[in-house]
Amino acid sequence: MSVLLTDVLVWAPAERSGMTGPTDVLVDGDVVAAIGPGARVAAPVDVRVVDGAGHHVVVPGLVNAHFHSPANHLKGAFRSRPLETFMLYESPADPALAPTPREAYLRTMLGALEMLRTGTTSVQDDAFLMPTPDPAVIDAVMQAYADSGIRATVALDQPELPDGDKLPFLDGADGNFAAALRAPAPAAAPELLAAYDHLVRTWHGAAGGRLSAAVSISAPQRVSPEYWGALDDLSRAHDLPVFAHMLETRTQRALSVPGTGQDRFAGRSLVRYTADLGLLNDRVNVIHAVWVDDDDLDLIAEAGAVVAHNPVSNLRLGSGVMPFRAMRDRGITIALGVDEAICDDTVNTWGVVKQTGLVHNVSGRDADDWPAPAEVLDALWEGGAAAMRRTGRIGRVAVGTQADLVLLDLHAPAFTPFNDLRGQLVYCENGGSVRMTIVAGRVVAEGGRVVSVDETALLAEARELHAARRPALERTWASVDAVLPAYDAVVRRAARTDVGMNRWTA
Incomplete structure (x- = not known):
């Protein structure tokens, strides 16, 4: 079906006001076919007409550039802890918690529903399918994204090395x-590469190109150079993004300090280690990049890699504040991510947008260096498109681009009274103004509800399934308590170690 949006304002970042119009926008097939007076003339006779009444603005669909869907069912489940101890509860490799395909489908759908309802049209899912990425579970995750109507790029985030x-x-x-440190990773490289073969062969380019694959090393310290090299080869062959968590925490920065016990890094940061392996390139999403130094930033800039910024998660886990201005000054492309429901406690990208506009104001830098709303929105849309390797195809409202669009009501509370589009998008909007979400030309959410699937039935089934699963979760969490003090001691020792910088506010 074609959709004609009439009498609407249109996002236009080159304009001082940030928009043009009122005008008309024609969506035909999966692209924006026309903008302006000719849109009505070009519209087919069976077009669906949506009247914007002069007070709705069409903006690009939001891009959630970093996400982990397997924790969608755990919102608010844990107190805040540092990443290294938080992960013990977040993603245990207990076979008793291995999801059925239906469970994987439902928990993936939970995130998709929340994103579409609030205007996120594209997501990069770094899915940790513990204990191992079973093909049936991979299919369930991808089918949920197919059915919901969202645009999704999915990788398999699995460690290959033991915790030691x-x-x-x-x-x-x-x-x-000691036993926990020696325990092998749940899946070895050959099994993981076979799972990637299934993902790429079955799903890359599926749903008319709306679904695609990426590859994930999880983090440089979690995989061998040989496995990473094999994934890089796969990425190069199919032009896939590479997801790599780097220097998220002070503990990870401590790996580069001589005498801390990980000699393979030879005093190098994880970014320098990656560059020395020849694996830092423009396909890499450097995720978090909080505890980076100038040398790291120069390497990221030279490689043309994208940094995926997750400020809400970084606060929830006490990881620190990423050096936003230092990255922008080097021309590093920044994208924005929710990270996951368990350490953002929602899957609403608007919260990330607002936090990006706020948290860097406590950097101690001159106020002129604080992120401007235009920079935050550039990271959301242009940065998100670059992270997904879709620059010029998403993140814009222009003729010929993918019709991934959101219709916002400027008479909603976030924009009343109307003062400045960019400022109110960054500081005021929370998804409450979203009246329609369109992905690849299809209306998938409208009037505060997802219309591509039976949202009510899916949510009811998810509640019932998770209630039945809860006892197994609690047994696993209780078993983790036995090793928590030892892991916590590692984090506390890293906190006392001089790593040559500080990314905490005090």
């Missing part, structure tokens, strides 16, 4: 902690 290869300060480890 990932952490500093492990001297003297004994008992349950």
Whole structure:
């Protein structure tokens, strides 16, 4: 079906006001076919007409550039902890928690529904399908994205090395902690590469190109160079993004300090280590990049890699504040991500947009260096498109681009009274003004509800399934308590270690 949006304002970043119009926008097939007076003339006779009444603005669909869908069912489940201890509860490799395909489908759908309802049309899902990425579970995740109507790029975020290869300060480890450190990763490289073969062959380019594959190393310290090289080859062959968490925490920065027990890094940061392996390139999404130094930033800029910024997650886990201005000054492309429902506690990208506009104001820098709303929105849309390797195809409202669009009501509370489009998009909007979400030309959410699937039935089924799963989750969490103090000691020791910088506010 074609859609004609009449008497609407249109996002136009080159304009001082940030928009043009009122005018008309024609969506035909999966692209924006016309903008302006000719849109009505070009519209087919069976077009659906949506009257914007002069007070609705068409903006690009939001891009959630970093996400982990397997934690969608755990919103608000845990108190805030540092990443290294938080992950013990977030993604245990307990076979008792291996999801059925239906469970994987429903928990993926939970995130898709929330994103579409609030105007996110594209997501990059770094899916950790613990304990191993079973093809039937991969299919369930992808089918949920197919059915919901969202645009999704999905990778398999699986560690390949045991915990003993990932952490500093492990001297003297004994008992349950030593056993946990020696335990092999749930899946070895051949199994993981077979899972990627299934993902790429079955789903890359599916749903008319709306679904695609990416590859994920999880993090440099979690995989061998050989496995990483194989994924890089796959990425190069199909032009896939590479997801790599780097220097998210002070503990990860401590890996580069001589004498902390991980000699393979030879005093190098994880960014320098990656560059020395020849694996830092423009396909890489450097995720978080909080504890980076000037050398790291120069390497990222030279490679043309994209940084995926997750400010809400970084606050929830106490990771620190990313050096936003230092990145922008080097021309590094920044994208924005929710990270996951368990450490953002929602899957609403608007919260990330607002936090990006706020948290860097406590950097101690001159106020002229604080992020301007235009820069935040550039990261949301142009940065998000670059992260997905879709520059010029999404993140814009222009003839010939993908029709991934959101219709916002300027008579909603966030824009009443109307003062400045950019400022109110960044500081005021929370998804409450979204009246329609269109992905690839299809209306998928309207009037505050997702219309591409039976949202009510899916949510009811998810509630019932998770209630039944809860006892198994609690048994696993109780078993983690035994090793928590030892992992916590590693984090506390890293906190006391001089790493040559500070990314905390105090």
